[in-house]
Amino acid sequence: MIDRNASIFVTGHRGMVGSALVRRLEGAGFERVLTAGRKQLDLRDQAAVDQWFDEHRPAYVMHAAGTVGGIHANRSRPADFLYDNLMIHATVLRAAWRTQVQKLLYLGSSCIYPRDCPQPIREEYLLTGPLEKTNDAYAIAKISGLMSCDAYRRQYDCHFIAAMPTNLYGPNDNFDLEGSHVLPALIRKFHDCREAGGGTVTVWGSGSPMREFLHVDDLADACLYLLENYDNPAIINVGTGEDLAIRELAELVREVVYPEAELTFDASMPDGTPRKLLDVSRLHSLGWKARIGLREGIESSYRWFLENAPRGVGAQV
Numbered sequence: 130m131i132d133r134n135a136s137i138f139v140t141g142h143r144g145m146v147g148s149a150l151v152r153r154l155e156g157a158g159f160e161r162v163l164t165a166g167r168k169q170l171d172l173r174d175q176a177a178v179d180q181w182f183d184e185h186r187p188a189y190v191m192h193a194a195g196t197v198g199g200i201h202a203n204r205s206r207p208a209d210f211l212y213d214n215l216m217i218h219a220t221v222l223r224a225a226w227r228t229q230v231q232k233l234l235y236l237g238s239s240c241i242y243p244r245d246c247p248q249p250i251r252e253e254y255l256l257t258g259p260l261e262k263t264n265d266a267y268a269i270a271k272i273s274g275l276m277s278c279d280a281y282r283r284q285y286d287c288h289f290i291a292a293m294p295t296n297l298y299g300p301n302d303n304f305d306l307e308g309s310h311v312l313p314a315l316i317r318k319f320h321d322c323r324e325a326g327g328g329t330v331t332v333w334g335s336g337s338p339m340r341e342f343l344h345v346d347d348l349a350d351a352c353l354y355l356l357e358n359y360d361n362p363a364i365i366n367v368g369t370g371e372d373l374a375i376r377e378l379a380e381l382v383r384e385v386v387y388p389e390a391e392l393t394f395d396a397s398m399p400d401g402t403p404r405k406l407l408d409v410s411r412l413h414s415l416g417w418k419a420r421i422g423l424r425e426g427i428e429s430s431y432r433w434f435l436e437n438a439p440r441g442v443g444a445q446v
């Protein structure tokens with residue numbers, strides 16, 4: 130077990146993943162969880178990152194910062210997604226090596242895998258085929274991040290590990306319809322429909338792509354588990370091992386939020402990759418399994434949305 134007095138730097142702590150990591154670490158008794166706001170530290174700036182690491186000397190790093198978004202955001206802003214995500218890991222990994230951080234956990238994404246690889250996706254399928262076009266820029270940045278973990282390990286014996294989470298959702302998600310992923314977008318759309326007193330919710334694409342969804346609190350639990358129990362150059366998938374069609378997801382969110390809503394599909398919007406189900410046997414064999422069921426997770430996310438979303442996104446606060 131990691132000493133609860135050890136300092137851990139969580140990058141991206143205002144985001145959905147970073148904030149879940151902070152909650153999990155504090156819940157586990159860590160007393161020195163370090164964070165740095167965007168205004169305080171631009172993670173794309175090597176000199177600033179170096180200075181921050183010199184001043185704070187974290188013993189561990191959980192690297193959750195990134196520029197992220199759903200299919201539309203990825204497709205519309207590939208240059209920003211590539212630049213930000215490349216720079217952010219390049220600076221942090223360099224500083225972590227230079228200041229002899231004891232262990233670093235890097236978070237990748239399931240979109241790093243080839244578009245048409247066999248399902249469920251095993252870690253070895255990395256770099257065995259072409260990427261999905263709607264998020265290839267983001268994927269390339271993330272692949273270079275996990276290659277960097279391996280490179281620092283090979284050249285400098287750094288204890289850098291890389292976890293690949295599937296599609297995530299939960300508290301502090303982005304509910305903005307342009308930039309968000311499908312699950313928070315559907316919560317928001319059904320909620321708006323309920324507020325309007327009825328109507329039709331439009332689901333992008335055909336509804337047939339298959340996706341897997343992991344609650345971010347499960348991810349945070351897995352990350353701490355890996356930080357304490359895993360030290361290996363091989364990347365490791367983090368998911369539930371179960372997926373469903375976008376149409377089924379829409380029906381489930383409808384049941385939770387507003388069963389009276391009608392559904393329609395907008396075929397002019399992209400489907401993206403047809404299926405993205407992670408093989409989680411490596412993680413299971415280490416002794417970790419997801420606990421939060423999808424319905425339960427959607428219910429708690431909707432409660433979070435109602436309690437926290439600002440007026441601007443249509444929630445009652």
Ligand code: GDP
Pocket residue numbers: 198199200201240264296309310311312314315331332333334338340375398399400401402
């Ligand atoms: P992806 O997993 O990288 O493709 O990212 P998303 O979570 O953005 O999209 C997953 C799937 O859900 C895609 O097939 C989308 O077309 C579909 N989808 C259906 N409705 C929506 C919506 O309102 N927003 C988003 N982002 N995706 C939607």
